[in-house]
Amino acid sequence: MQASRVWLGLLIAAGVLLAGCDNAQAPRSATAPQGQVAAEQPSAEQIEIEKYNAYVDAANSGGNFAAILDHRRTEYSKDLQSKNKLSEYYLFSAYDISLLRDNLNKALALPSPMPDLDAPAKAMLVALDKLQPVHSELANYAASKGYLSDGGQKARAMEPALDAALEGVAIEQAKFYDGLAKRDEVNTRQAFDEAEKDSLAYYRAGIVLYAKQSMRLSTDFFQSAGAEASVKPFEESLGKTAQMIEGWHKQNTATGPGCSVMLSRLNQFVGKGREAIDTARSGGYKYNEQRQMAWKHNNPIEHDAKFFGSAFDDVINDLNSTSCS
Template identity: 35%
Template sequence: MNNLKKYCLAFVVGGLCVLNTACDDKKVSNNKVVQQDDPEQQEIIKYNKYVNASNSYTINVADELDKYIDNIQTYKKDGDFQYYSSISGSSLKSLAERLDKAYSLPPKMDDLDTPAKKLSNAINAALPLLTELNDYQTAKTALVDKGKKVRDTEKEYVSLMKNVAESQEQFSDAMEKQDEANMRSLFDKAPKNSPEYYRGGIALYAKQAIREANTVFDLYREGKPSKEINNNFTQSLNKLAEMATGCQPSKDTVNNFVGSGRGLLNKAENGYLSPNSVSGSSPLMAQNLRNSVNNDYMQVINRINMYGCTFK
């Protein structure tokens, strides 16, 4: 769940219309003639279409596949398949269609187009079986055939969904890199100490901080802490706190996230996230801590998206 959650949060940042560039469909339509002749605007429009596609599907296929495999073992053991379920084909079909629409737009963006097309192809390859299994699930046919359909298609389903899961992760990685590159570029171009400068800096450093927060969490849970990652996390939080001083409308929300991040790091360094530590947390408590930090990050993004750094 963690990997996709990070990507989804990153996409929310991308959803800031790439920080003051035109992404609103109405704005696109009003400036259509200008944008058709402007390669940079075309790239922004296409990128945001990919963002919208990604935001439309927030399920981590790898996680869902793991649950499926665990459930199948239980069904086989108990001989009871009446609660069988598979991933929704209609939701994945919608994602593939959105990806294809973005892919078809100019200009070529190989770093995104290639993984997007791979994901779309993987989804389309799985759709026939998903449709069969979704119908099977809805009609509760497992009560009639005692799960025969599930057993007969298990290997094919797992194989197809592994391809979808791997393609989803590759596309998410590509979006993550592009998202951060966009924000870095816009932050660097903004006039220093302007509202756009502080807004861009908050988006950029908050994005870096949440990625590092989740990495810190994972490394400590695995018993493999990294001083380098801890230092990077600390630096991102410090830069974020610095940006907050120039963004009065969002300052308290940003500082709240900074505080959550520093609290996470402090608890990690004191053994709270270490499974074998006397002062360690339970898996549920640890996950709640992660969720709390992620939620505070979301509040930052929602706040700067709504208010920016200028009082209105």
């Protein structure tokens, strides 16, 4: 579950790559009085783009509540279950709640209907409203170090409510990430299909399309511990990504260290995926008692998922920031 969360977080962050709208000044109307500019109503397409971008902002801001929940369960489960006095206790930032809530409200205020995103966004807002008062009370308790006064009694009493509220937000956030990821892939596919074949724009869009597709398919691959049914589509998508990288490299005449780094990171992304497939096929993801201690300290599935996700993050960062065509 952890890897899926990261990839979805890392997949949504990449949505800004193809998102954007024209903020140019509206043209002067022929019928407008001299010295005035007629207000031009945005088109349905512009509103849709604006709303999509607002949802991207919501995905990029605020907390990743599945990660927050997982961290708290790991950090405090033993301490809160024991009767020992707590020596520390803290809450995540209130901005994790408010930033997400503000951006969701901004997106929902725009009229373009997006059922795949509007429904989980509304459900997230309901869940955030349940989380906020619990968080506020415990945040004050943590900031005033109340756990040093009562030994952690209030933390033990309220942590189950916090856990349930966090889980409620995390469930709806996962649905939101999934909907935005699917919509993002549609947008990327459109950019690829509309680009001139064998052009730099074509290969660049293809890299984005198939890299994102590979990330999505890798979710099933890692969650199934490399089951063969999940390997084939993942492997084919990585192969298409590699073809786009090769085409981009042949067409790109730009030079300089930045382009070399970008090429290296593109290939590293594909390589990490292929390494994971090779590990799975060679039995490296099969758990047994002899590997119990080794897996406890270094689970190979979590390890490979983490580094594959990190390689994807590097690719998207380079595509967003590099001066290479």
